[in-house]
Each structure stands twice: as C-alpha cells, then as structure tokens.
Amino acid sequence: MRSLTNLNVASFEEAASAAQQARQLGQSVAFSGGGTDLLQQIKDGTDNADVVINLRSVPDGRAIETNGNGVSIGGLVTLTELSEDPLVNASMSAIAQAAVSVGTPQIRNVGTLAGNVTQRPWCWYYRNGFNCFKAGGEECFSLDGENGQHAIFGGGPSFIVHPSDVAPALVAFDAIFQVTGPNGDREVSAEDFFVLPITDPVRENSLRENELLTGVVIPNLSANTVSTYYKVMDREAWTHAEIGVATVIQRDGNVAQSAKVVLTGVAPIPWRVQAVEDFLAGKQISAAVAREAGEIGIRDAQPLTKNAHKLPMTSAAIETAVLSLAAG
Numbered sequence: 001m002r003s004l005t006n007l008n009v010a011s012f013e014e015a016a017s018a019a020q021q022a023r024q025l026g027q028s029v030a031f032s033g034g035g036t037d038l039l040q041q042i043k044d045g046t047d048n049a050d051v052v053i054n055l056r057s058v059p060d061g062r063a064i065e066t067n068g069n070g071v072s073i074g075g076l077v078t079l080t081e082l083s084e085d086p087l088v089n090a091s092m093s094a095i096a097q098a099a100v101s102v103g104t105p106q107i108r109n110v111g112t113l114a115g116n117v118t119q120r121p122w123c124w125y126y127r128n129g130f131n132c133f134k135a136g137g138e139e140c141f142s143l144d145g146e147n148g149q150h151a152i153f154g155g156g157p158s159f160i161v162h163p164s165d166v167a168p169a170l171v172a173f174d175a176i177f178q179v180t181g182p183n184g185d186r187e188v189s190a191e192d193f194f195v196l197p198i199t200d201p202v203r204e205n206s207l208r209e210n211e212l213l214t215g216v217v218i219p220n221l222s223a224n225t226v227s228t229y230y231k232v233m234d235r236e237a238w239t240h241a242e243i244g245v246a247t248v249i250q251r252d253g254n255v256a257q258s259a260k261v262v263l264t265g266v267a268p269i270p271w272r273v274q275a276v277e278d279f280l281a282g283k284q285i286s287a288a289v290a291r292e293a294g295e296i297g298i299r300d301a302q303p304l305t306k307n308a309h310k311l312p313m314t315s316a317a318i319e320t321a322v323l324s325l326a327a328g
Contacts, residue, residue: 078109078110
C-alpha cells in the first residue's frame with residue numbers, strides 16, 4: 001500500500017480548510033468517516049489519496065434529533081445507530097430498513113450515513129483498474145461487456161448503478177443535504193445532490209472540491225406518512241442491491257394521497273419513478289393497483305444486453321413495496 005498522511009481535525013470546517021490547503025500543495029485528498037469503502041479503494045488503487053482527513057475526531061455530526069424544521073441526522077451517525085434509533089424507526093421506517101440492509105454488522109457499526117451516500121460505484125471495470133469514464137477515461141466498458149449488474153435507467157455515457165441503500169430513502173423523504181466547504185455551509189435538496197453521468201461521467205454527486213456532506217434534515221412529516229425499503233440481493237449478505245425501492249406514502253385510510261417511489265441498483269443515481277407516483281395518487285391500495293404500479297415502473301427502462309433480468313425484478317419489487325403499505 002502506498003504511503004499516506006493521516007490528518008486529524010476537530011471540526012468539519014477545519015476538514016474543508018485542510019483539504020483546500022493540501023490540494024493547493026498538489027496533494028490529493030480523501031475524507032474518512034468510517035473508511036470501509038475508502039480503505040478498499042486505496043488498496044485497489046482506485047483512490048490515490050496522499051492525505052486522508054480523519055473525521056472520527058470531529059465531535060459534531062453524530063446526533064439524531066428533532067428541531068423546528070424536522071429531524072436532523074448527522075453525517076457521522078453510523079448505520080447501526082441509524083437503524084436502531086427509536087425516532088427513525090417510528091416515523092421513517094424506510095431509512096431504518098435501508099440502513100440495516102447494508103453489508104454486515106461489522107460494516108454497519110463503522111460505516112456512516114455520509115459515507116454510504118457518497119460511496120463510489122462498485123462497477124467491476126472501475127474497481128479493477130480499467131481506464132473507464134469513472135477513472136477519467138473515455139469509454140464505458142460495460143456497454144459492450146459484462147453489464148448484468150448495470151443500469152436500466154438513466155445510463156450513458158456511463159452505465160454504473162448507484163450503490164447506496166440509504167440514498168433512495170432520503171430522496172423519497174425529500175431530505176435536505178447539509179454540505180460544508182472552505183467557503184462555508186450550503187444546503188442541497190436530495191434530488192439535486194446526485195448527478196447523472198450525462199452531466200458529469202466522473203462524478204456521482206454535486207459536491208464541489210474540498211466539500212463534504214455533514215448531515216441531512218428530513219422535513220416535518222404528516223402523521224399519515226408510512227414508508228418502507230424493499231431490497232432484492234443475489235445473496236443474503238455482504239452484497240449491494242440488485243434492486244432496492246424506497247416508498248413513502250401519505251395514506252388516508254387505504255387511499256394513497258401522494259407517494260414517492262425511488263429505486264436503487266438500477267440507475268447511476270437514486271431513481272425516482274414519477275409515473276408510478278402519479279399513478280398511485282388518489283388510488284386505493286390493492287393487489288391490482290400494486291401490480292399495475294410495478295408494470296408502470298419499468299415502462300421507460302432500457303436494459304443492456306445482459307441485464308434484462310432486472311425488469312421483472314424491479315416490477316415485482318415495486319409491487320411488493322406498495323402492497324406492504326396498504327392499511328392493515
């Protein structure tokens with residue numbers, strides 16, 4: 001493994017400033033909260049950081065608390081803490097379910113909310129040293145290669161899929177992302193935080209140089225909000241979603257007043273299925289309605305040569321998630 005400089009900081013502001021100073025010296029920088037994915041990237045050579053800025057020494061960003069605007073979740077909250085928090089479980093089940101679905105207990109005990117949301121794609125070409133778009137090259141090798149786990153929505157010129165389980169749940173809850181950089185703090189809506197490869201094939205989010213994700217705020221929810229996260233994997237543990245679907249519904253009796261349906265594992269960003277949301281609005285949830293929602297959910301899919309199996313899986317996942325939120 002190459003030589004690294006570890007830098008402990010006491011605040012997010014200090015972290016952003018340290019990153020800026022290191023880059024001005026020509027050094028590459030990585031932020032480390034839990035570091036589970038970062039360590040793997042450094043071993044694989046997909047992250048060539050000279051300086052690792054250690055956020056474990058930052059006292060902020062570790063709380064889950066309510067305020068006048070909703071629920072604030074710190075970026076350094078671990079996935080275990082997120083999945084076990086009583087407030088999250090009581091009012092935002094989809095977020096807790098997404099967090100507990102990640103990896104293994106050991107990973108969840110270390111991995112953080114911010115780390116899960118901003119982790120790099122797990123495409124085997126990118127992770128194995130190919131000079132692809134994600135590595136700064138000019139080709140996506142999956143287009144004509146092994147693409148069984150790649151995008152069926154939103155692909156091009158890169159066809160990676162976003163690997164986060166927590167991210168689609170945050171999008172479904174209209175989360176506000178809190179970002180800190182050398183020039184201060186800013187807020188970004190969850191939907192605007194993620195970036196399609198057609199906008200920038202090298203990046204997956206809108207973080208600027210030297211910025212880091214420090215937390216999220218879930219706006220106040222109506223009392224009739226119900227939610228779920230449903231995940232399909234190719235094995236029971238230590239793997240990412242073949243298909244994941246976060247569903248948030250405002251329910252009056254058994255009628256869906258409004259809905260958010262967001263997928264993962266099928267697109268380069270958490271993928272909202274607007275057509276399904278529009279279809280569900282005002283509908284009484286039933287087996288037939290859930291089945292039709294699943295069928296609508298894949299109408300715009302564009303599978304590659306080897307990933308058409310994701311179509312029935314996606315349809316069934318949407319159907320299952322919607323039906324699970326029926327009253328009773």
